Amino acid sequence: MIRNYKYKLYVSKHTKELSSLITSANFAWNHIVRLARRYYSLYHVSLSPSRIQKHMVKIYKRDRYWSKLHTHSIQAVCQKYERAFNEHFKIKKRGFPRAHKKHIGGSVLFKGSGGYKLTSDGKHGVFIVNKLGKKWKFKFKVTRPWGEIRNVTVKRDNDGCLYLIITCNVPEEHLKREGSGSIGMDFGMKTFLTLSDGSNIQIPDYHKQSLNKTAQADRSYSLKRNAGVYGSSFKRAKRIKQKAHRKVSNLRSDFHWKLAHELCRRYKFIGIEDLNIEGMKRHKNWGRKVSSLGYGEFIQKLSVVAEKYGTVIEKIDRYAPSSQLCSVCGYKYTGTKDLNVREWICPECGTVHDRDVNAAKNILRIAIENYTGEGVPLTGSGNKTLQPLVGQCGHVEPRVGSGLGENPTCFNRGSTSMQLELWFWVRLAWF
Numbered sequence: 001m002i003r004n005y006k007y008k009l010y011v012s013k014h015t016k017e018l019s020s021l022i023t024s025a026n027f028a029w030n031h032i033v034r035l036a037r038r039y040y041s042l043y044h045v046s047l048s049p050s051r052i053q054k055h056m057v058k059i060y061k062r063d064r065y066w067s068k069l070h071t072h073s074i075q076a077v078c079q080k081y082e083r084a085f086n087e088h089f090k091i092k093k094r095g096f097p098r099a100h101k102k103h104i105g106g107s108v109l110f111k112g113s114g115g116y117k118l119t120s121d122g123k124h125g126v127f128i129v130n131k132l133g134k135k136w137k138f139k140f141k142v143t144r145p146w147g148e149i150r151n152v153t154v155k156r157d158n159d160g161c162l163y164l165i166i167t168c169n170v171p172e173e174h175l176k177r178e179g180s181g182s183i184g185m186d187f188g189m190k191t192f193l194t195l196s197d198g199s200n201i202q203i204p205d206y207h208k209q210s211l212n213k214t215a216q217a218d219r220s221y222s223l224k225r226n227a228g229v230y231g232s233s234f235k236r237a238k239r240i241k242q243k244a245h246r247k248v249s250n251l252r253s254d255f256h257w258k259l260a261h262e263l264c265r266r267y268k269f270i271g272i273e274d275l276n277i278e279g280m281k282r283h284k285n286w287g288r289k290v291s292s293l294g295y296g297e298f299i300q301k302l303s304v305v306a307e308k309y310g311t312v313i314e315k316i317d318r319y320a321p322s323s324q325l326c327s328v329c330g331y332k333y334t335g336t337k338d339l340n341v342r343e344w345i346c347p348e349c350g351t352v353h354d355r356d357v358n359a360a361k362n363i364l365r366i367a368i369e370n371y372t373g374e375g376v377p378l379t380g381s382g383n384k385t386l387q388p389l390v391g392q393c394g395h396v397e398p399r400v401g402s403g404l405g406e407n408p409t410c411f412n413r414g415s416t417s418m419q420l421e422l423w424f425w426v427r428l429a430w431f
């Protein structure tokens with residue numbers, strides 16, 4: 001299994017030199033992109049990645065500035081361009097590769113055994129770069145041991161901090177799961193997660209909590225930038241701003257990892273909704289809140305952790321009416337389209353529903369139906385089973401796997417109950 005492990009490099013007297021290597025790599029990228037654009041504007045033909053690679057090899061040999069980079073690093077930039085170039089044609093809405101700011105961000109790759117060395121004593125590691133007969137040493141804390149190294153990348157954050165990313169082969173990690181239940185989760189604005197058992201999980205709004213500090217730092221930075229002051233005070237303001245934003249991001253990320261581990265440790269099957277995160281971020285009323293809570297990042301982390309625990313994550317269709325259906329009798333109540341309706345009474349069976357808990361129960365039911373490919377019996381109305389609604393694709397076959405990345409394009413209709421869990425695992429064993 002290939003994994004990327006990230007370590008923060010301590011500042012040393014060679015940090016500026018290593019950072020300048022990344023700037024050179026960014027410069028090479030910009031050169032390739034501009035060359036390709038210029039070529040197309042002149043001849044109306046795309047410059048193929050293989051021709052670019054040949055051209056770069058020539059330039060690399062005669063340019064002193066680029067010759068600081070290792071051949072692997074130049075090769076990696078060319079390969080990165082090739083990937084971006086191909087994606088431009090394959091993926092919709094993916095534009096042509098663009099030039100970046102060369103002094104901000106970026107990365108440089110070290111491959112094989114050329115140009116670098118890694119040592120570790122278990123607690124601290126040393127990353128040594130061999131450059132022109134000199135050795136640049138960088139220390140870092142070994143938070144986890146790495147396996148067989150494939151390549152090493154030094155990445156520069158927007159605030160100038162350097163990180164070592166080790167891509168290595170590691171044996172598959174299996175963690176022990178304590179529970180074996182199933183749960184449905186509904187994401188919300190008021191509560192981060194509402195679970196189908198009635199409980200909810202609140203995430204601290206780190207962005208809002210630190211708004212005073214980040215806003216002050218942003219203001220200080222923009223005042224100096226607009227005034228054209230690019231001296232030491234500008235650099236300090238920029239550093240403070242980036243540090244404040246990075247802290248918020250780190251706090252959120254830490255919370256997400258811990259929550260993902262907690263959920264995957266407790267449950268064997270998790271049903272979630274496939275949300276249109278990018279669309280939600282653009283909403284004028286709650287766009288900032290969506291970005292602040294980081295739903296997309298959380299789902300990504302949940303899928304990584306689920307693999308370790310062997311937990312199944314099933315995504316349901318985003319257009320499934322999870323909020324409108326009564327989880328007891330299956331009645332469709334359109335009044336819940338109004339987001340202000342937090343509680344409602346089912347006109348058919350008279351059950352009082354909490355909006356989010358009912359949605360979470362429906363999500364669990366639909367996820368189970370998608371996973372097994374069969375309708376789930378209702379508890380209300382004499383245990384009747386509704387005929388599954390087949391979506392556009394006509395998919396009714398059971399699917400086995402984590403479910404993430406393979407968005408189901410259809411959904412069924414049914415109900416959930418306390419006996420649902422037992423029923424589900426009996427059916428699963430039968431399959």
Ligand SMILES: [Zn+2]
Pocket residue numbers: 326327328329330331346347348349350351
């Ligand atoms: Zn009902």
